[in-house]
Amino acid sequence: MPSDSKKRREAKKKEARKKTTAPKAAENGSLPEKKLSISEDQCVTGETEVVQKMLQDMELNAAARACTGVLGVHPMSRDIKIINFSITFHGCELLADTHLELNCGRRYGLIGFNGSGKSTLLSALGRREVPIQDHVDIYHLSREVEPSEKSALQAVMDVDQERLKLEKLAEELMQYTDCDEAQEQLMDVYERLDDIGADKAQAKAAYILHGLGFTKAMQQKPCKDFSGGWRMRISLARALYLRPHLLLLDEPTNHLDLDACVWLEEELKSYKRILVLISHSQDFLNGVCTNIIHLDKGQLQYYGGNYDAFIKTRAELLENQMKKYNWEQDRLQQMKDYIARFGHGSAKLARQAQSREKAMNKMITGGLTEKVVADKVLSFYFPSCGPIPPPVIMVQNVSFRYNEITPYIYKDLEFGLDLDSRVALVGPNGAGKSTLLKLLCGELVPTDGLIRINCHVKIARYHQHLHEHLDLDISALDYMLKSFPEVKEREEMRKIIGRYGLTGRQQICPIRQLSDGQRCRVVFAWLAWQVPHLLLLDEPTNHLDMETIDALAEAINDFEGGMVLVSHDFRLISQVAQEIWICENQTITKWKGNILDYKEHLRKKILKNKSIEE
Numbered sequence: 197m198p199s200d201s202k203k204r205r206e207a208k209k210k211e212a213r214k215k216t217t218a219p220k221a222a223e224n225g226s227l228p229e230k231k232l233s234i235s236e237d238q239c240v241t242g243e244t245e246v247v248q249k250m251l252q253d254m255e256l257n258a259a260a261r262a263c264t265g266v267l268g269v270h271p272m273s274r275d276i277k278i279i280n281f282s283i284t285f286h287g288c289e290l291l292a293d294t295h296l297e298l299n300c301g302r303r304y305g306l307i308g309f310n311g312s313g314k315s316t317l318l319s320a321l322g323r324r325e326v327p328i329q330d331h332v333d334i335y336h337l338s339r340e341v342e343p344s345e346k347s348a349l350q351a352v353m354d355v356d357q358e359r360l361k362l363e364k365l366a367e368e369l370m371q372y373t374d375c376d377e378a379q380e381q382l383m384d385v386y387e388r389l390d391d392i393g394a395d396k397a398q399a400k401a402a403y404i405l406h407g408l409g410f411t412k413a414m415q416q417k418p419c420k421d422f423s424g425g426w427r428m429r430i431s432l433a434r435a436l437y438l439r440p441h442l443l444l445l446d447e448p449t450n451h452l453d454l455d456a457c458v459w460l461e462e463e464l465k466s467y468k469r470i471l472v473l474i475s476h477s478q479d480f481l482n483g484v485c486t487n488i489i490h491l492d493k494g495q496l497q498y499y500g501g502n503y504d505a506f507i508k509t510r511a512e513l514l515e516n517q518m519k520k521y522n523w524e525q526d527r528l529q530q531m532k533d534y535i536a537r538f539g540h541g542s543a544k545l546a547r548q549a550q551s552r553e554k555a556m557n558k559m560i561t562g563g564l565t566e567k568v569v570a571d572k573v574l575s576f577y578f579p580s581c582g583p584i585p586p587p588v589i590m591v592q593n594v595s596f597r598y599n600e601i602t603p604y605i606y607k608d609l610e611f612g613l614d615l616d617s618r619v620a621l622v623g624p625n626g627a628g629k630s631t632l633l634k635l636l637c638g639e640l641v642p643t644d645g646l647i648r649i650n651c652h653v654k655i656a657r658y659h660q661h662l663h664e665h666l667d668l669d670i671s672a673l674d675y676m677l678k679s680f681p682e683v684k685e686r687e688e689m690r691k692i693i694g695r696y697g698l699t700g701r702q703q704i705c706p707i708r709q710l711s712d713g714q715r716c717r718v719v720f721a722w723l724a725w726q727v728p729h730l731l732l733l734d735e736p737t738n739h740l741d742m743e744t745i746d747a748l749a750e751a752i753n754d755f756e757g758g759m760v761l762v763s764h765d766f767r768l769i770s771q772v773a774q775e776i777w778i779c780e781n782q783t784i785t786k787w788k789g790n791i792l793d794y795k796e797h798l799r800k801k802i803l804k805n806k807s808i809e810e
Contacts, residue, residue, distance in 0.1 A: 263320045265296070267327040274300040276442065276470065278326050281496075285316050286709065292494040296326075298442070303464065303471040305481040305503060308491035310713030310741045311702070314474050317491070318444045321472070328442075335435045336444040340427035343420035348410060348430050351419050352401040355434040404433045407459040407802075408452070409625050425451035425660075436463060443467065446474045449764050450660075450738045453625045457764045458798045462806075476737050476745060478503050479766040479795075514568050521565040531556040574697045574743055576720065576751035581615075581729045584652045588730060588758060589613040589636060594645035596628075596635060605631055607782045609645070615729060617758040620773035622787070622794060627779040629762045633657060633732045636760065656728035660735045663715040668708035672698055672718045675707065680725055696721040697744060712739035720748070729757040737765045746771075766791055 263284075268277035276298040283291040290313030298304065306314050315338075320326055322336025341351055369382040405415050408429045419427055428451045435443060449457050461483040464471060472489075475481055481488070481503040488499040488506040499506045531552045538545040539553075594609040605628040613619070613636070621629040634640040635647060637655045649655075667675055676689050683689050693703050696717040698710075707715060716739050723731075731752070737745050749771040752759055763769055769776070769791040776787035776794060787794055 263325040265326040267329070268295070268297075269329075271329050272331065273329065274441070276328055276332065278328075281326065283313060283316060283320055285313065289494060290316055291491075291496070294495045296496060297498065298470050298472065300441075300470055301468060303467055303484055303486045304473065305485040305488045305506075306472055306474050306491065307481075307488060307503070307506075307742070310697070310717075310739075310744065311711045312491045314491055315446055315711070318446050318472065318474065321442070322444050332442055333438075333440045334442045334444065335438055335440040336446075337431055337435045337448060338444075338446055339431065340424050341419055341430045341434070343422075343427065345418050345420060347416050347418060348405060348422070348433075349398065349401055349415040351430055352405060352433045352437050353397050355438055356397065401433070401437055404436050405430075407456070407463065408433055409456050429456075432460075439467070439469065442470045442472070444472050447476065447738065448473070449475060449477055449480055450735070452764055454622050454764055454766070454795070455624050455798055455802075457766075458795060459802050462799070462802060476740050476742055477765050477767065478742060517565060518568045521567050524559065524564055528556060528559065574747035575695055576724070576744075576747045577695050578724045578731070578751055578755040578757070579727045581654070581727055581755075581757045583756075584615070584650055584729060586614045587612045587648070588615060588617075588650050588653050590648040591636075592646045592648065594635070594642045594647060596631065596640065596643045604643075604782055606784075609784060611784065613730065613758055613760065615756065615758045617760070618772060618774040619759070620761045620763065620769045620776050620791065621779055621784075622769075622776060622791075623779035627781075629779050630659070630734050632779065632784075633659075633734055633760065633762065636730075637732055653730060654726065654728045655730045655732060656723045656726055657732040658719065658723055658734060658736050660738055663712065663719045663739075666707050666715060666718060669706055671704045672707055672710070672721075673703045675718065676721060676725070679722055692725065693718075693721050696724075697747070713741060713744065716740055717744065724751075731755065731757065731759045733759065733761045733763070735763055736761070737763060737768055766795055 263282070265278040265281040268279040269275055276296065278296040281291060281294050281296050282289065306317070308314050318336060319338065321328070322334055322338065324334070328334070344351070346354065366382060369379075372379075402412075402415060406412075410429070410433075419430060422430070432445075432448055435445070448460065452460065457477075457480065461480055464473075464484045471484075473481070473484060483502075485502045486500075488501070488503060490497045490499065490506070490510070499509050501509070534552050535549045535556075539549040540546065541549075590612050591609050595604055595607045597604045621632065623629060631640065634657075635642060637657045638647075638649065639657075670678070672693055673686065673689060676693060677683065677686065680689075683692070690703060698714060698717055698721075702710060702714060707718065710718070716736075720736075736748060740748070745765065745768055749768055752772045759772065761769065761773060773791065776789075776791055778785050778787055778794075
């Protein structure tokens with residue numbers, strides 16, 4: 197059924213047609229001359245002004261960055277190609293004389309080690325610090341929306357500047373009811389509003405917000421009432437609502453639960469323009485990407501297929517490169533041996549030696565194959581915590597709510613945890629996963645019931661914002677020495693930090709110059725050196741690269757203590773969890789299958805709901 201706004205526009209069109217028989221000058225009042233032409237600068241090409249200001253205030257700003265490049269395609273091309281592309285950040289060259297090529301219809305996963313420059317690259321593109329065609333509209337998801345009085349639904353709808361300007365223009369034109377020229381232009385405006393589906397704007401925004409976990413009541417709440425994580429979801433919803441020609445997403449799953457991750461994967465796998473995505477989730481990259489861009493040693497290397505295809509192709513390329521390198525080195529050594537042996541022999545042998553020397557020089561000047569250097573392997577480590585008698589934690593008839601006017605999050609919970617526990621908590625946002633971790637470590641007290649914690653147990657809780665509490669003005673080395681004064685030698689502490697992937701200058705520069713992922717490594721070193729018996733990990737993969745996540749998984753599996761994990765990373769859960777507990781409907785239930793079975797369960801539920809709505 198057509199909406200009321202569409203009915204009103206149809207009625208206005210009919211009225212305007214009746215009044216318009218031939219062009220006439222306005223008889224009553226003067227009409228400012230306006231043309232229905234929405235220029236490029238009227239369309240949104242990035243964040244709102246407030247968010248842009250937030251970006252300018254960040255440490256990662258344009259003043260600290262120098263970008264160069266030359267447009268390598270026709271100005272009206274739908275593809276983006278920049279040659280001689282370089283980025284320098286704080287005097288460090290992140291990209292050097294490489295090329296960037298993004299083709300319409302492709303979805304790119306941008307991968308590379310923490311600190312290699314992935315987020316800096318996306319920021320440079322989002323701010324147009326390199327030559328990109330004017331007609332290419334860009335949305336860079338990097339920060340949450342501002343905490344305003346606007347509702348979440350309105351904040352999403354307001355990102356569509358073209359619709360807003362057209363609706364405002366329509367209101368102005370409606371004042372000139374006796375002017376045929378104004379009525380003609382009004383008809384054009386209504387037709388354009390129909391073309392862009394303005395009457396469906398609210399339904400479209402509500403559908404996206406619902407997919408990202410917003411109930412109908414939450415959609416009407418002011419943005420200022422949401423936490424930073426939920427406002428980040430609103431910002432993501434705005435990006436999906438706009439569907440720009442170039443969509444840049446930096447870790448879009450960081451603040452999502454597993455349900456929303458599966459929904460987002462389904463949405464993005466059909467994105468028809470250009471998508472560039474940074475994600476630590478191999479599972480998510482496999483589900484979304486058609487291509488992979490590997491940022492390695494200051495160069496952008498391109499691979500077809502998803503992340504698994506990249507791993508296979510790169511392994512084959514490196515194997516072939518190593519074979520070629522070994523063949524060349526053997527060949528060179530043979531030539532050197534021949535020249536050394538026969539270079540001063542008979543005339544015939546000397547000529548042959550000279551011939552081999554020329555061939556050897558030709559090989560060298562023509563460029564030899566570079567030796568394959570294995571990727572740096574991280575080795576996270578949780579020191580031995582030693583045994584303690586069970587039970588470690590007993591939860592007895594526990595109920596919890598934050599205050600008397602809010603509903604219960606949990607009722608009558610009964611379970612125990614020991615040093616051999618390996619549990620992953622899953623379920624929708626708001627079901628109480630993080631709340632349960634806070635109850636287990638004593639940060640929150642049950643409303644009813646009792647949580648018994650062994651008096652000898654040491655608990656370490658990692659949460660998403662822990663790295664934000666670091667002292668940014670001192671180095672990682674000094675921070676660790678200050679935290680653990682029993683470690684007297686700086687070199688000994690250097691070795692400790694080095695196990696968590698921080699080496700060389702990264703250990704001694706101010707923490708503020710480290711990437712978010714590198715700061716998280718400092719936090720893991722700090723947590724591990726407290727020698728806990730129980731790890732409570734709340735979204736530990738945020739800001740980490742894949743190699744670091746694999747190192748973390750290996751360290752957890754070698755850990756002597758217990759673990760409770762909250763994560764949206766299906767792969768990490770599959771690596772470390774032995775039990776899946778679903779937090780939902782004020783209780784906890786054990787899932788009978790594995791985490792991939794649970795993902796398929798979520799996917800079927802999402803597709804079923806989508807078919808019902810359609």
